[in-house]
Amino acid sequence: MVTDTFDHLLPEVRELIKLPSWERINHIKKDIWIGYPTANKALEKLRELFDHPQRQRMPNLLIIGHANNGKSMIVEKFCRGYKARIERRRLGADKFYDLGEQDYLVEMPIVSIQMPPLPDSRRFYLAILEKFKLACSFTYDRANIGYLENKIISFFREYNVKMLIIDEIHNALAGQNNKQREFLNMLRLIGNELKIPLICVGTKDAYLAIRSDPQLENRFEPFVLPRWKAGREYDSLLASMAAIFPLKKPSNLNNPKISELILQKGEGILGEIVTLLRKAAIQAIYIQETIDEMMFKMIDYYSPAERRQIFERSLAEVS
Ligand SMILES: Nc1ncnc2c1ncn2[C@@H]1O[C@H](COP(=O)(O)OP(=O)(O)OP(=O)(O)O)[C@@H](O)[C@H]1O
Ligand SMILES: [Mg+2]
Structure with missing residues (x-):
């Protein structure tokens, strides 16, 4: 009818x-968002962690689910509420030239990246720095790893980053064992240094990767999106x-x-x-x-x- x-x-x-x-x-x-109860619970959990006061050991979250089961949509929905603040400012003018306007990054509450296809710290850092491309006028392709790490720490402080989200974290499982370990170690150090919650998102393999490091395992609360x-x-x-x-x-x-x-x-x-x-x-x-x-x-x-x-x-x- x-x-x-x-x-x-x-x-x-x-x-x-x-x-x-x-x-x-x-x-x-x-893609139209449907707020089903499990997704709403995950969003609630993310909000709680975002607002978590800083402490020595920050709680982290591991969102696990089968491929194509709505993990990234949850993260994207959450990030929409915490967009980076960008301001357009005049660059000024003189007698001959008007330099026009430029976008400036003011604040970035969440950095959300996709884990590169291998557990490679350098590519991981570059993926993060790519999010700050408005804040820097040069690329870091040739910089050494220590420099990249320091740059990330200073950007996170300067732009008030309160949460780091790493999607497709199961990619950290790919590659040789020592590379995996090195990457997981780096993840732990980054969490300690920045004192912000880390949100990892991936398939069951991601859980196995995190579990392979006992110190990481007990810092990550698993949140499962079942079939x-x-x-x-x-x-x-x-x-x-x-x-x-x-x-x-x-x-x-x-x-x-x-x-x-x-x-x-x-x-x-x-x-x-x-x-x-x-x-x-x-x-x-x-x-x-x-x-x-x-x-x-x-x-x-x-x-x-x-x-x-x-x-x-x-x-x-x-x-
Ligand atoms: N909350 C939602 N409301 C409506 N559609 C959804 C929702 N979540 C997921 N979908 C649908 O399911 C598809 C897969 O979701 P998503 O990309 O989030 O899965 P995923 O678990 O991240 O997959 P992968 O493991 O392959 O990265 C989306 O493209 C969308 O069509
Ligand atoms: Mg996804």
Whole structure:
């Protein structure tokens, strides 16, 4: 049934119904944050650590989850609330030249980086310094490691950095054992020196990496993002998704047949669930403005297991 009020949608989504199909499809393709309870708990934990008073041994957090299960989205959502403060200032002018304006970094409450693909301290430091590119007019490619370390410490103090987030920390597991150890050692020293909470984000391998250093292990509280399973949190996730897709008719994703199919096909991984639902919603725009079982039959979605099988089959054809 089509209602004029579209009250099956969130108020801000209702306005999108007037848009042509292609614009609604573009909206469906965008990443829209859904605040499910586990993610909200993680955000709460991050806030608590951000506000934690400085002390000799700062508490740290290790967010662990399967690939594609929403780890980076949580961190990005959190960082949006603590953006760097940048000011545009006039550089002045003389008789001949107007030097115009320039952006200056004033404050950077959070530094959030992706762990380089190897546990290499130098590349790690350069990834951090890249975040301060507004604050320095030269590159550090040739500087020695001690200099990079000192520069980071002085930048963190000058720009009032209160938290360091390292995503993809499982990359610290790659490489030789002594490199791993050297990197973990450096992580510990950086935490001690700066007295700010460190937030590491990664897969189960990340947990193994941190656990391999007993001193680090007891400083990192693990926070697990489990695979999704049937239950109240999952039902509410599906209801939220149904309310953000600008479809003219309501969809009952909580119908057990549909919700089980999504969970099973998506293997309990949030990114898969969202991809599957997005495809079904786009199909619904073309066909009938509501998602039902038929939409899932019409789309070209392969579960991770199916994708692996297809890949292995095509490999066999190559050899
Ligand atoms: N809170 C959320 N609301 C809506 N969609 C989400 C949310 N979290 C994750 N997603 C969906 O899942 C996808 C994967 O999320 P994300 O990139 O955060 O996973 P990840 O655990 O960091 O994956 P990887 O281990 O591969 O880095 C996102 O692109 C988005 O489509
Ligand atoms: Mg990620």
